[in-house]
Amino acid sequence: MFTKILIANRGEIAVRIMRTCREMGIATVAVYSDADSRSLHVLSADQAVHIGDAEPSKSYLDIDKIIDAAKSTGAEAIHPGYGFLAENAVFAERCESSGLTFIGPPPQVIRDLGDKITARKIMTAGGVPVIPGTEEGIDDISAVSADAAKIGYPLLVKAAAGGGGKGMRVVYDPTDLEEACASASREAAGAFGNGTIFIEKYLSPSRHVEFQILADSFGNVIHLNERECSIQRRHQKIIEETPSPVMTPELRQKMGEAAVAAARASGYVNAGTVEFIVDSQGTFYFLEVNTRLQVEHPVTEMTTGIDLVRYQISIAAGEKLSLVQKDISAKGHAIECRIYAEDPEQGFFPSPGIIHYMKEPSGPGIRNDCGVYTGFPVPFEYDPIVSKLVVHGNTRKDAISRMIRALQEYIILGIKTPVPFLIDVLKSEPFVNGETYTDFIDTHFSDWLMDRKNMHTAQIAFLVDDMLPLKKQVSHGDGILSTPSPWQTLGNWRL
């Protein structure tokens, strides 16, 4: 087993990985940019190495600097987290050639699965159902209409590379096809340096259902059940859960087998996620493989009791998987809400700033993987996720009630968060009924407004806050007085 691991990431996911390392007795090295010298991942590590400017290309994406930091601190392995270099085959290769273990799949697997056209071919060969579509990238846009007609409208034009909704167009009318292909290709070329596109049947309404897999280097592959991640805004997930409301034991059996087949077909090693689309008839199709830990991995951990990061590390260390498929059973229901620094009243636009005050929810069945603290300035250079709030309950209904309670207990002042939006989604009838399709927010919450029903109480709170001195004069029977504070000299600021 490794004695020291460098975590090539920041924020909540770096903190989460370090926690498992600590529990495994493995020392941790953090890397940080100028914007992150007081970040929680720096405070949580045994060592921290400064690697450059706030701009990601000059720090968290700078392969040389990260390799150097690992070598200079004596780290033996690198965990990339998600985002940044997590799905970068070149980085995985550089780790290997520098004598460091990359905690993730082999570079060639990352490369193969990172290209959606190659991935589709591998899956077809492996017997995994893929969405009807073109087998190869589209060279000649003018010749695509025959393929399109065969697949049938509506269609989805997709970039082979990248993700996040870039280079993607829905086409309902054949007359729009050529222009959609051209613009998608331009966008993809600009965003990923690769303009290759292909077309697929567009399935709507549909659900996003993914399977967690674990594969060791001895050919053992298991899955850890599904996660449903249909609740998205801007093609980014905000609520995930397991089990999926659509799942039956039979469908789970079939999809689980497909996920394991997908892993085998690609030669997968380490933890990964096989994403599927499930249409309204319950038919499922392969979508893509995420060759890394997912943001939503905690819902699987809470229902299966298995620490996925611990398995990532032990697999990377060459250990044999200590679990077989029949060891995996899930209990109860788990839901995750992503808490972003964003403004739900302004189209979820990012809202960085200083966390002036934070109070995390706690108690039965609640886990909060948080990357910030009171006094921390959330940088605007990076992904705006501040924490992942996860709950576990005996049933889906219990888990929903628990999540609402947790969200109401979660106080963050200084930045805006989607907490009030999430509460309303969780309370809504379509969500409670499990009608979780990928168009959920557009369909049910496009004209959402914050319900400010406690306006009068807020006015009273304003007044009362003015009345009360900022720090209470603390005097207690036990004779202990708190250190006198300058606040005590202030008193009311208006009386």
Add this chain to the structure above:
Amino acid sequence: MFTKILIANRGEIAVRIMRTCREMGIATVAVYSDADSRSLHVLSADQAVHIGDAEPSKSYLDIDKIIDAAKSTGAEAIHPGYGFLAENAVFAERCESSGLTFIGPPPQVIRDLGDKITARKIMTAGGVPVIPGTEEGIDDISAVSADAAKIGYPLLVKAAAGGGGKGMRVVYDPTDLEEACASASREAAGAFGNGTIFIEKYLSPSRHVEFQILADSFGNVIHLNERECSIQRRHQKIIEETPSPVMTPELRQKMGEAAVAAARASGYVNAGTVEFIVDSQGTFYFLEVNTRLQVEHPVTEMTTGIDLVRYQISIAAGEKLSLVQKDISAKGHAIECRIYAEDPEQGFFPSPGIIHYMKEPSGPGIRNDCGVYTGFPVPFEYDPIVSKLVVHGNTRKDAISRMIRALQEYIILGIKTPVPFLIDVLKSEPFVNGETYTDFIDTHFSDWLMDRKNMHTAQIAFLVDDMLPLKKQVSHGDGILSTPSPWQTLGNWRL
């Protein structure tokens, strides 16, 4: 189902019960004494009623005041938590006669099981093995030596009433027997108003293993596996876990059946705990039944995924148990550490005071049921528990590592806590090996000293703290400045 419940308790257990009520859509009423007007259980309730002086007999033990508070707020049921009135049959009767539902077993069951001699008779009749001992209370101390000789030494002289180690004496030598009986009886009479004593065989080394049971009013009884609670100081548990290191599937089957038989024999309804002693040969004996929720109930919740308070409430509301024995399965391993306001360097003497700063541990597999917050003065009038820290891991080893990590992350300034002691216990070889007998602390930690190995770092921290202004001048690129604070005008206090 009830629409409003009064919680006749304070601190962390009141907060924990309120959380489940909120998740069930049930309004909550807190009661509080003069010492608790800013207590977390008051802040966590929908309504709060002041019931008197800090002294327990004038507030939390005053049955009239609590019944009045319930009636005046329209509460339909009362949850007693643990301690205070939780095992008081008179209170349970008063609830019933006032038209309120007492969330707990029927008064007669509380009364029967509250008397250890009666409880032993019920269990013997129900086929539950009891520790060899006298069947009746001892009237004539001078005549006891024949019984004692039959049972065999060493012996335990025990009070029929009460608990907490009062009225209890270990007797190794027949010549000490009479005096031990007399003094135990005197102590019991003083503490519980009942001097009745009996004698039992003293089993040492032994483990304390208890079974959680749930029984509805339709005669359905199930158990939710065991908890081992052998790690105690002053006859009070500080570390509990499930599964027990001594447990085998066969023993669990047998003890579980005995626990269910014990519940049936006593006519039990609601959640309860059947305590057993397991001797070094793995033979088990009935000890007593706790007719309430236990402090250590979260370890069962974390492994079974079942919210025990939710079941207490639904059973009290007359609902049928929705679970049968085969629905119950436990996953992984859970450990609880009780965080008391006490000084582990001074014989665990209570250490009340103001919590000047608190940072709770978080992340995967951690639950902290906490009843205090930064700025709160822990009163000296009540039980010194401030929180229950609970972890869940895939294996006992994982859970131990996780608990050590959680304890190291748990910062409480202002009062003393057993955190450093608990870390050392969890790291110790006998604990890791599962040698958890009730004499564990006396055997292995009687001469414990805090290991102050970071003394030099502490000195450096002292100096650095003097160097740094108390509040950082916060200026961030986003143009948002924090409210100017008087701290900013202070600067260094020594330079």
Add this chain to the structure above:
Amino acid sequence: MNYQLKIDDTVASLEIQALDNCSADIVSDSGNIHVTYSRISENQIYISCNGEGRNAYIHRSNGTKTIIIDGVPYYVEDVDKLTQGGNRKKAPGNTPQEVTPPMPSIVVKVMVQTGDEVAMGQGLVVVSAMKMETTLKAPYDGMVTGIHAEEGGKVMPGEILVDIKKNEDA
């Protein structure tokens, strides 16, 4: 004390009369209420109105307080204080009246030219921050009289990226 408090576009008049250090009477259009209260921390107060308890979490900034109750934030302004101070700052909840990024951003695309007629709500500039893009829109109908953004450039909140001469009949 009399207060004029503004939330969103509603201004309410409230009068508070402290009775002792933990209770007060409050008079407003919504009627009279007796409240008891205590400060839990710099950022938390506990209020009990007619027996019902509530926690309010408060951050103060330039006469505006952000107050969270039951998970929902309220941006409450003291109208008198804002008028006195003169240096009025936009309340966080308001709709912007100027074409300026809400946070430090990179300009991805400029969609108009000087001289263009624009309609309220029309997209003018796309900016990107924290891996997300947003479109800054025209706050009212008018004519573009100046552009202060170029693609790829960094822009800060408060910088006006597009000048628009408001149509007089708007």
Add this chain to the structure above:
Amino acid sequence: MNYQLKIDDTVASLEIQALDNCSADIVSDSGNIHVTYSRISENQIYISCNGEGRNAYIHRSNGTKTIIIDGVPYYVEDVDKLTQGGNRKKAPGNTPQEVTPPMPSIVVKVMVQTGDEVAMGQGLVVVSAMKMETTLKAPYDGMVTGIHAEEGGKVMPGEILVDIKKNEDA
């Protein structure tokens, strides 16, 4: 700056030379160390010594700081400051030299009488607080010269419950 710091019964001399607002050199008997640091909050600082990071959680009270590192508390006194102040307070970690309850308590039992000879460590008074009992013990050998506690009475920290005349040869 030169400091004399006392932890338990050990006094160490340390010299700190700030280099800028986030680093310093520290000279002590344990050698020279370069540290970088930052304040995370009023109660938390982050220190990096030779590349190793550590969080210290600090509460200040009358010249003594309680400092928690890796879950273990250290009670650190500034010896100079204590001398200057004159109003010296017992450090929380020390063994008591007086027979006084550590917290407000009820007297359960008085085990000695005036005139009794007592040995160091001998139990004198049993007090009860927070549902627990503890025995206050003699801090040194000596003779009981006065008792200021009666069974059932309430006593506070600082109240001397038993006067003991120390044996001169102790």
